[in-house]
Amino acid sequence: MQKKVHIKSYGCQMNAYDSVRMAEAMAPDGYAETADIEAADLIVLNTCHIREKAAEKIYSELGRLRLIRDRRRTEGLSTTIAVAGCVAQAEGAEIIARAPLVDLVVGPQSYHRLPELVRRVRDGGGKAVETDFPAEDKFAALPARQKRQGPAAFLTIQEGCDKFCTFCVVPYTRGAEFSRPVAAVMAEAEKLAGYGVRELTVLGQNVNAYTGEGPSGEVWGLARLLAALAEIPGIERLRYTTSHPADMNDDLIAAHRDIPALMPYLHLPFQAGSDRILAAMNRKHTGAHYLRLVERIRGARPDLALSTDIIVGFPGESGEDFAATMAIVEEVGFASAYSFKYSPRPGTPAATMPGQVPEAEKAERLAILQARLNEQQAAFNAAQVGRVLPVLFERPGRKPGQIAGRSPYLQAVHVEAEGIRIGEIFPVHITHAGPNSLSGVIITGTNSGMKRFIADGSGTDAVAPQTAELLS
Numbered sequence: 001m002q003k004k005v006h007i008k009s010y011g012c013q014m015n016a017y018d019s020v021r022m023a024e025a026m027a028p029d030g031y032a033e034t035a036d037i038e039a040a041d042l043i044v045l046n047t048c049h050i051r052e053k054a055a056e057k058i059y060s061e062l063g064r065l066r067l068i069r070d071r072r073r074t075e076g077l078s079t080t081i082a083v084a085g086c087v088a089q090a091e092g093a094e095i096i097a098r099a100p101l102v103d104l105v106v107g108p109q110s111y112h113r114l115p116e117l118v119r120r121v122r123d124g125g126g127k128a129v130e131t132d133f134p135a136e137d138k139f140a141a142l143p144a145r146q147k148r149q150g151p152a153a154f155l156t157i158q159e160g161c162d163k164f165c166t167f168c169v170v171p172y173t174r175g176a177e178f179s180r181p182v183a184a185v186m187a188e189a190e191k192l193a194g195y196g197v198r199e200l201t202v203l204g205q206n207v208n209a210y211t212g213e214g215p216s217g218e219v220w221g222l223a224r225l226l227a228a229l230a231e232i233p234g235i236e237r238l239r240y241t242t243s244h245p246a247d248m249n250d251d252l253i254a255a256h257r258d259i260p261a262l263m264p265y266l267h268l269p270f271q272a273g274s275d276r277i278l279a280a281m282n283r284k285h286t287g288a289h290y291l292r293l294v295e296r297i298r299g300a301r302p303d304l305a306l307s308t309d310i311i312v313g314f315p316g317e318s319g320e321d322f323a324a325t326m327a328i329v330e331e332v333g334f335a336s337a338y339s340f341k342y343s344p345r346p347g348t349p350a351a352t353m354p355g356q357v358p359e360a361e362k363a364e365r366l367a368i369l370q371a372r373l374n375e376q377q378a379a380f381n382a383a384q385v386g387r388v389l390p391v392l393f394e395r396p397g398r399k400p401g402q403i404a405g406r407s408p409y410l411q412a413v414h415v416e417a418e419g420i421r422i423g424e425i426f427p428v429h430i431t432h433a434g435p436n437s438l439s440g441v442i443i444t445g446t447n448s449g450m451k452r453f454i455a456d457g458s459g460t461d462a463v464a465p466q467t468a469e470l471l472s
Contacts, residue, residue, distance in 0.1 A: 005031040006040035011048020014203050017154040019046045022111050024146050029115050042080045047087035049169050055087050062099045086173035093129045107131040112138040133175050145191045151198040151423035157185050158204030166282050166349040170205050179212040182220050193234035201239040208247040223251035230261040241267045245285040248293050257300040263408045269309035273324035277314050305335035305409040313342040313362030316355035322365050335380040337373045341366050381433035391428045412437035
């Protein structure tokens with residue numbers, strides 16, 4: 001009988017990519033993915049250490065897995081339980097000490113060894129902990145990409161971080177910055193395009209710090225890589241995340257102007273508006289620097305939508321410091337944002353800094369911030385009503401006859417339509433905006449309505465070339 005693996009992924013897009021690659025790594029050993037955790041012979045929790053109490057949430061989940069394992073055992077079925085990802089890297093053998101039902105622990109730099117670790121456990125070799133930073137390129141050790149459903153895919157091109165923000169565990173769980181060679185990235189992208197992927201999001205902890213070795217030994221930056229990826233037949237859309245302001249160079253800003261496939265959406269965290277707090281965070285930029293960057297990027301791509309990350313209540317943050325954060329929010333105007341109360345991470349410098357902000361103050365500031373960010377997101381969504389946007393359809397909608405996709409600005413778009421295939425891009429006249437999604441009508445037939453929207457300016461000039469191509 002074919003064995004089954006269930007992988008539960010927490011946190012960022014890089015974990016989502018890693019989960020896919022772990023499933024692909026297990027396939028040669030006869031494991032097929034299953035969404036039914038109770039049917040799985042191998043259960044992997046691919047963890048994230050960024051959020052508050054991340055480790056405690058994993059231990060709580062392991063308590064539930066104990067019940068599943070015991071139930072399967074009464075049916076004569078064995079269950080291997082693995083903890084992977086950044087909590088695994090941070091906690092190591094402590095996970096097995098606290099939760100003896102865990103069979104193996106594997107860090108994010110070693111998951112290419114998952115098949116051999118599982119074999120060792122199942123063959124009676126005892127529990128396994130693999131949290132080293134191996135010298136070999138884990139990507140080179142992974143199998144070739146397999147065909148998967150869906151027209152959008154992630155592709156990790158860079159890992160690790162050398163910035164050492166004082167609140168962040170990434171340098172300790174993911175290691176130093178590493179950029180994959182151009183040839184390896186291109187080969188994986190071409191494989192995905194051959195499987196029908198039309199939108200590719202390249203990933204990295206500091207993705208715009210990418211410095212991969214080119215075919216002739218020269219160093220490529222992210223802008224040059226994006227230009228090459230845009231030439232792959234079948235790849236219609238490109239995105240990248242997550243960026244650091246300190247690595248947003250002239251070439252990458254120009255790429256937003258010069259590469260039509262690069263979508264007009266950028267996630268660019270600023271974290272705090274106060275220069276004093278930014279210095280305490282070791283962010284290596286100032287509020288003014290961030291605002292100048294936004295001005296230059298929007299000069300290159302006027303319709304570009306921005307999202308960001310913001311932390312409130314960092315140690316020592318005063319009311320004036322928080323007001324500086326709100327001032328940047330007002331000046332930039334974000335299409336979406338992720339905002340959090342500061343929470344200490346063991347082992348990071350900020351965890352022991354003086355001036356820890358009381359929880360009630362953090363909660364009050366976060367509520368004020370999120371209320372304004374929600375207003376900005378609602379305004380951005382409402383501004384799309386009446387426009388025509390090319391939408392890549394990715395999945396059936398929740399309602400019968402409905403299909404869902406993404407706008408160039410990464411908004412969810414729902415339409416009522418028959419005969420539209422997953423993976424197709426169609427112009428959609430946006431008729432309604434909700435807090436988290438848009439809905440509209442596909443323009444078909446002669447598309448005279450579509451041409452009218454473009455001609456009178458009620459469509460978007462920035463996506464008009466893509467749309468015109470669809471109409472030709």
